[in-house]
Amino acid sequence: MRIGVFGAGAVGGHVGGCLALAGAEVVLVGRAPKMAALRRDGLRVSDLDGRDGRTRACLATDDPRALAGCDLVLVTVKSAATEAAGRALAPVLAPHAVVVSLQNGLGNAARLSAALPGITVLAGMVPFNVITGPGGRHHRATAGRIAVDARAAAFAPVFARAGLPLDLRRDMEAVLWGKLLLNLNNAVNALSGLPLRAELAQRDYRRALALAQTEALALLRREGRVRPARLTPLPSTLVPRVLALPDPVFRRLAGAMLRIDPSARSSMADDLEAGRPPEIDWINGEVVALARRLGRRAPVNARLCALIREGRRPIAAAALLADLRAAARAG
Ligand SMILES: NC(=O)C1=CN([C@@H]2O[C@H](COP(=O)(O)OP(=O)(O)OC[C@H]3O[C@@H](n4cnc5c(N)ncnc54)[C@H](OP(=O)(O)O)[C@@H]3O)[C@@H](O)[C@H]2O)C=CC1
Numbered sequence: 001m002r003i004g005v006f007g008a009g010a011v012g013g014h015v016g017g018c019l020a021l022a023g024a025e026v027v028l029v030g031r032a033p034k035m036a037a038l039r040r041d042g043l044r045v046s047d048l049d050g051r052d053g054r055t056r057a058c059l060a061t062d063d064p065r066a067l068a069g070c071d072l073v074l075v076t077v078k079s080a081a082t083e084a085a086g087r088a089l090a091p092v093l094a095p096h097a098v099v100v101s102l103q104n105g106l107g108n109a110a111r112l113s114a115a116l117p118g119i120t121v122l123a124g125m126v127p128f129n130v131i132t133g134p135g136g137r138h139h140r141a142t143a144g145r146i147a148v149d150a151r152a153a154a155f156a157p158v159f160a161r162a163g164l165p166l167d168l169r170r171d172m173e174a175v176l177w178g179k180l181l182l183n184l185n186n187a188v189n190a191l192s193g194l195p196l197r198a199e200l201a202q203r204d205y206r207r208a209l210a211l212a213q214t215e216a217l218a219l220l221r222r223e224g225r226v227r228p229a230r231l232t233p234l235p236s237t238l239v240p241r242v243l244a245l246p247d248p249v250f251r252r253l254a255g256a257m258l259r260i261d262p263s264a265r266s267s268m269a270d271d272l273e274a275g276r277p278p279e280i281d282w283i284n285g286e287v288v289a290l291a292r293r294l295g296r297r298a299p300v301n302a303r304l305c306a307l308i309r310e311g312r313r314p315i316a317a318a319a320l321l322a323d324l325r326a327a328a329r330a331g
């Protein structure tokens with residue numbers, strides 16, 4: 001089986017590397033400098049459960065034509081690059097190819113599908129964080145199973161052999177909303193200037209996240225169409241309440257949630273650090289868009305969008321919470 005990755009960055013490099021280590025034929029397509037570094041150094045794939053492997057087995061190139069003949073193509077570009085990915089893939093994919101979006105946000109699979117008529121495009125969801133570093137390092141820094149539309153079942157065995165067992169789902173919209181609720185922390189994390197574990201250890205950052213989640217949950221309830229899937233030990237409706245608990249109680253209840261490599265940051269923090277456009281419009285912006293469709297407002301998420309666009313950071317926990325509460329009061 002030939003598996004392609006379009007946009008071989010953090011997620012694409014990790015998943016592609018795991019698959020290659022398990023013997024799959026993997027083609028990575030990404031930017032020329034990174035692909036040259038991977039050809040030079042190889043790909044190192046590690047995780048917080050002790051995996052540490054190196055491979056030179058992937059073909060790493062900036063030429064999308066290398067994806068011709070792939071049975072499966074994983075799209076792992078940021079949401080702003082989805083249309084460009086579709087345009088690059090359209091002329092090269094084999095008619096039998098299945099494309100899986102492993103991106104955050106809600107609409108990436110649909111946007112790819114619009115650019116790839118006749119090709120099966122499915123939604124996926126990566127729950128874990130990936131840290132990249134020198135020497136081709138792609139380190140899984142948190143835990144969780146990749147969720148994919150059940151129509152991708154034929155690929156489950158190769159992922160299982162790669163140590164990435166798939167959670168095959170028939171409710172991907174609910175899964176993507178469940179993930180989006182968690183991703184509302186991406187902006188809070190980026191604004192904090194801290195790694196995820198240090199940020200989540202501070203009650204006021206967690207309360208800021210809880211405000212954003214509560215707002216999104218109220219809108220979803222009002223719309224009454226999608227019930228976000230449960231992706232943590234707690235149902236998503238209870239998560240904001242647990243986030244707002246005092247630190248010692250939170251630590252006791254949410255131990256698993258804090259099993260995070262101490263240096264891991266959200267992908268949005270990585271983007272701001274690297275001067276790349278953040279995915280804010282595809283995450284908090286989706287809550288604002290939902291509010292607009294319902295004739296309502298989403299002042300907390302709108303404010304998070306504005307703060308990210310302003311680029312003012314770091315913002316201390318108490319100051320961020322006060323800012324978001326003021327936005328919520330102003331409505
Ligand atoms: N990082 C993480 O821990 C997690 C990320 N996600 C989600 O997964 C998706 C991918 O994120 P992540 O892996 O962090 O992204 P990265 O930015 O690390 O990787 C994407 C790569 O694709 C490259 N790229 C973009 N457009 C093209 C193109 N047209 N041709 C070739 N290469 C291209 C980018 O280069 P350039 O930057 O130069 O454009 C970048 O190197 C996002 O939706 C993210 O939210 C989900 C879970 C965890």
Ligand SMILES: CC(C)(CO)C(=O)C(=O)O
Nearest residue numbers: 127128129265266267268
């Ligand atoms: C894994 C998680 C939730 C946090 O790192 C993420 O999706 C991201 O960074 O975009």
